[in-house]
Amino acid sequence: MIWRELTTGIYPWDIHDEGIEKILDNLQEYAGNNAAYMLALMHHEKRPLHANYYPHNPVRKRYLAEDSRVYFTIHPEMYKNSRIKPLPTEREFLKDTDWLAVFIKALRKRGMKTGAEISHTPLDSERGRKEFGDCIQRDVYGNPPPYDRFTYQQLCWNSPDAREYVYSLARDLAAHYDLDMIQTCSFLYNPGRLDLHPFLGVSLGGCFCDNCKREAEAQGIDFEAMRSAIKKWADLLTGHELENIEDRLMLRQGNSTSAMFLLEDPLLYQWLRFRCGTVTRYLKGLSEAIHSVNKKIDFRFNTCWQEQELIGQNLREIAPYVDSIRMMDYSEQTGSDEIVSRKGLWLANVRRQAGEGKTIIGGIAPRAKASPELIRKGIRIVALGGADGLSYGFYDGAKFENLKAIREAMEECEIILSGSKEEKT
Numbered sequence: 001m002i003w004r005e006l007t008t009g010i011y012p013w014d015i016h017d018e019g020i021e022k023i024l025d026n027l028q029e030y031a032g033n034n035a036a037y038m039l040a041l042m043h044h045e046k047r048p049l050h051a052n053y054y055p056h057n058p059v060r061k062r063y064l065a066e067d068s069r070v071y072f073t074i075h076p077e078m079y080k081n082s083r084i085k086p087l088p089t090e091r092e093f094l095k096d097t098d099w100l101a102v103f104i105k106a107l108r109k110r111g112m113k114t115g116a117e118i119s120h121t122p123l124d125s126e127r128g129r130k131e132f133g134d135c136i137q138r139d140v141y142g143n144p145p146p147y148d149r150f151t152y153q154q155l156c157w158n159s160p161d162a163r164e165y166v167y168s169l170a171r172d173l174a175a176h177y178d179l180d181m182i183q184t185c186s187f188l189y190n191p192g193r194l195d196l197h198p199f200l201g202v203s204l205g206g207c208f209c210d211n212c213k214r215e216a217e218a219q220g221i222d223f224e225a226m227r228s229a230i231k232k233w234a235d236l237l238t239g240h241e242l243e244n245i246e247d248r249l250m251l252r253q254g255n256s257t258s259a260m261f262l263l264e265d266p267l268l269y270q271w272l273r274f275r276c277g278t279v280t281r282y283l284k285g286l287s288e289a290i291h292s293v294n295k296k297i298d299f300r301f302n303t304c305w306q307e308q309e310l311i312g313q314n315l316r317e318i319a320p321y322v323d324s325i326r327m328m329d330y331s332e333q334t335g336s337d338e339i340v341s342r343k344g345l346w347l348a349n350v351r352r353q354a355g356e357g358k359t360i361i362g363g364i365a366p367r368a369k370a371s372p373e374l375i376r377k378g379i380r381i382v383a384l385g386g387a388d389g390l391s392y393g394f395y396d397g398a399k400f401e402n403l404k405a406i407r408e409a410m411e412e413c414e415i416i417l418s419g420s421k422e423e424k425t
C-alpha cells in the first residue's frame, strides 16, 4: 500500500525550544515523516494537550498559547478587504521571527512536504466580545453559545466579514510561502447542549445572528418561523430544573430517534440544512481563495467532530470543494483498547461521504495515554479502512517510543510512502 504522506503538526515554540533541525531529525529518524505542517495561526490552548508536561521539550514543562495569534509575517495589503486583521504574537521570545519561513526552509532542504494550519479559532475572544461581536454566533436567545473555552470566538460563517478574514489569511499564506498544503479546522456551528439531549440539544447551539437572518431571507427561508420552531425545543430543554437526565428525557421528549424529530418538525430539518449549506459555501470560498493564488496547494479540511450533522457539516456536500480530508481521530490518547477498536466506524463514514476517489488522511495520537500497542492497532485500522496517508497529533506530546511505533506499524502493514526510495525500487 502506498501512502502519500506521513505528517504531523509543529508549533512555533517547539521550533524555538528544540530547534527545527533536531525536530526534523526526530520526525525522520523515529517516525519516518515525509511531511510536516506548522500551526501558522493557533488558538488559545495549553500545550501539551491531555498531559501535564512535555516529554522532550528541553526549555519548559508546558506552554499556554496566546489567544488566536499568527506566527508568520503579516502582509497588510492582503487584508485590505478584510475588516478583521490578524494579530501577531506578543511574546518576547516569539515575536520578530517569521517561524513559518524558518520551518519551510528547513523542510525543503530535506525534501519534505510543507503545510500550514489555520486552527480552530481565527479570532481572539477579546475582539469577539467587543468590536467584532456582530461576527460571532448567537443562540436562539441572542447569546453567544457556550462551548467550553470557545465562547466569543465562534465566528458565524454567514458573516461576510468572518469569511473574508479567513480567506485573506489563506491568500496571504498561499502567496508568500512555499506550501504544499493549507489545512483548516475552523470551529463550525456550535452544537448546543448535547448533555441535555443527544439530538435536540442542538437547538441551544448557533446560529441566529443578524447575518443568518439576512442570508436565510435571501434564500427565501422564513427565518422567524424557523427561529420560533427551534426556540420551542430550546425552551423545553431549559425550562425545567430537573436534576436527573433520565427524568428530563422522559418528561420532555420520550425516546424518539432523531429521524422522528425531523419528520415531526420540518423547520428543524430546514435549520440543520441551512447551517450545512452555510458551512459548505464557506469552505468552497476558502478553496477558491487558496487556489486563486496557487492552484497546486492541497486544501485540506480537518474534520474534528464525529457528530458532524450537529455542527453544520455535511461531508458529502463539502468533499467536492476540498482536495483532501484529515481526520482528527485521536482515540489512542485515551489509552482505551475498546475506543481504538471503534476507529474504523468514523473512517467508514468519511469514506462513504467523501467517495472512493477523495484523499483521506487518517489520524492517530501518539500522545497522552497512547502506547506502542495502541498505535500499532490504530494504524492497522486506518490502513485497512483505506486511508491515503496519516497525520498524527502531535510531536510535542509524543514519547519517542510512540514515534518509533508509527514507523514499525507502517512497516508491519507494508505501507510505503510515495516518493520514498522504497517506492522507487
Ligand SMILES: [Zn+2]
Pocket: 136, 137, 138, 156, 157, 158, 159, 207, 208, 209, 210, 211, 212, 213
Ligand atoms: Zn449567524
